Amino acid sequence: MKLVFFSVTGQTRRFIKKLDLPAYxxxxxxxxxxxxxPFILIVPTYDQEITEVVNDFLDYKSNQTYLLGVAGSGNRNFAELFIYTAKDIARDYQVPLLFAFEFSGTSDDVESFKKVVSELEPKRN
Structure with missing residues (x-):
């Protein structure tokens, strides 16, 4: 399964590197x-002015038709604003919110997210 991600401070990029999965x-x-x-999108939580490039990517050609779901990173101290970028994308593009993690994720987050990814991968006979 391909992962597509956006990183501003490097936290999301560090999480992706821990996964050791194909990513763009x-x-x-x-x-x-x-x-x-098909891909899963992983995004940090920032105002739309910063994350607008993610929408540009999703709206380019047929990209959004391959979007299976979204995961978000953020800071739980922001309470209801935690992972709001991922929540907004899930709502706007009508895909499931698959996973949430804080900062660059823990080792438990890595294992849990890999399980989510494996459940979405097509079964091979």
């Missing part, structure tokens, strides 16, 4: 990349 990072300078395969 959305580049703010050029978010217009066509993915052409």
């Amino acid at each position: 990072e959305i580049e703010p300078a050029n978010p217009f990349f066509e993915i052409n395969e």
